Amino acid sequence: MDLQRHPKIAFKQDYPVPEGYDEGFSHRVWARLERVDEDAPALNPGVVTVLLAWSGNARAWAVAASLALVVGGWFLGRLWWSGTEPAIGANSSSDLLANLPAEEAHDAVLHSANLELLEEVVEQDPNSQVLLSEWAEQISNDPVTMQEALTALPHDLGALVEEAEIEI
Amino acid sequence: MPDSTDSPDSLSSPEGVSAQKAWELELLAEFANEATRNRAFTKLMERYRKALYWHIRRMVLDHDETDDLLQNTFIRCYQGLDRFEARSGLYTWLYRIATNLCLSHLSQKKRRRMLSLSDDAVRLEAELKRVTPQERMGSPEYLLEKALLKLPPKQRLVFQMRYYDELPYEQMSEILGTSEGALKASYHLAFKKVEAILRRR
Numbered sequence A: 001m002d003l004q005r006h007p008k009i010a011f012k013q014d015y016p017v018p019e020g021y022d023e024g025f026s027h028r029v030w031a032r033l034e035r036v037d038e039d040a041p042a043l044n045p046g047v048v049t050v051l052l053a054w055s056g057n058a059r060a061w062a063v064a065a066s067l068a069l070v071v072g073g074w075f076l077g078r079l080w081w082s083g084t085e086p087a088i089g090a091n092s093s094s095d096l097l098a099n100l101p102a103e104e105a106h107d108a109v110l111h112s113a114n115l116e117l118l119e120e121v122v123e124q125d126p127n128s129q130v131l132l133s134e135w136a137e138q139i140s141n142d143p144v145t146m147q148e149a150l151t152a153l154p155h156d157l158g159a160l161v162e163e164a165e166i167e168i
Numbered sequence B: 001m002p003d004s005t006d007s008p009d010s011l012s013s014p015e016g017v018s019a020q021k022a023w024e025l026e027l028l029a030e031f032a033n034e035a036t037r038n039r040a041f042t043k044l045m046e047r048y049r050k051a052l053y054w055h056i057r058r059m060v061l062d063h064d065e066t067d068d069l070l071q072n073t074f075i076r077c078y079q080g081l082d083r084f085e086a087r088s089g090l091y092t093w094l095y096r097i098a099t100n101l102c103l104s105h106l107s108q109k110k111r112r113r114m115l116s117l118s119d120d121a122v123r124l125e126a127e128l129k130r131v132t133p134q135e136r137m138g139s140p141e142y143l144l145e146k147a148l149l150k151l152p153p154k155q156r157l158v159f160q161m162r163y164y165d166e167l168p169y170e171q172m173s174e175i176l177g178t179s180e181g182a183l184k185a186s187y188h189l190a191f192k193k194v195e196a197i198l199r200r201r
Helices: A025-039 A045-054 A058-081 A093-098 A102-124 A129-140 A146-152 A155-163 B014-032 B037-060 B063-083 B090-112 B117-131 B140-148 B153-164 B169-176 B180-200
Strands: none
Touching: A025 B037, A025 B063, B014 B037, B014 B063, B014 B090, B037 B063, B037 B090, B037 B153, B063 B090, B090 B153, B090 B169, B117 B140, B140 B153, B140 B180, B153 B169, B153 B180, B169 B180
16 A cells, blocks of 8 residues: 555544443543542641651651652642643744754754654664665755764763764 | 534634533533532543544544543543633644643654664554545545644644644644744644655655
8 A cells, every 4th residue: 555645544433432432431531630639748848847847856857858749749840740841932843943044043953853753763673774774765865964863962962973973 | 423513613613612601611611510520521532533533533533442442531521620720722632631631642653663763654644544434545634634644743733633624723722731932833843754754756
């Protein structure tokens, strides 16, 4: 099958779904949300820290500080993971690119695109010479020389490309 | 479950985007009010549940896993909605939570079973065979879905969002937190790989 020439293929949403699944969905989420509230720590870690510190015991201080660190880290982690809003602020890449001359912006996009792609590819399959060759082939069409690309690469990836003995 | 009416496609047109934005702002105002908070959140679930269900299901294939991830998506959303500043669309944000959960679930599953990328593809192929209706076996749709399973999860996601959902790169970039240039390159590479797999058959 030639995907390029084939008429667009739509995704069929026809995998089996248990009957009545839709109806109880929001109730199940509400029930879980209530359970999450019940499971929340009964003691505020800040209060625990103050209470333990009050005792004037050095060991208690250490325990309290560790507890505050762990719980604080957990909260921060959750805050981040629960979907930090994507930043579309003044420091986004597109804003930075907008301030560059057209030619530089073009190079920067090509450069960053290829490097990110390569990192992703290598992360997925560190031994894949084929994928490295594909990347090399891609940058050979860009106004970026191999030497420049290697300099810009993180050290381990640069070494990997050199090991692959790709000629451009 | 019927087809989703709130598929990401509807967000591609400017009219769709502005109507969506107005609805979301109204909903956020309702959510901020203690008296109408629960009703607002139920409305949010009703509106986006189906689109998100199929977004997740396409990635993990199994219904129970999808259900669990979808519930987690809404729970994370509820817990973070107070802090949501509407710089991006609410749907984009939800899509992003679901995507993160999905990718992390798939990689945990692969790690837990100590599977290589190709072993994982074999496991997913068996799963796809199990959930695909018999009459659709061998169809172009099935062959494409099967070929996609050979891609690493994030690349598969990029292909699905671009090819099936036709999401603009700008929105994909917001969801995946990857630059538009990298997404274009990734989609190009994914397309070439899928083409090669389909041609080899």
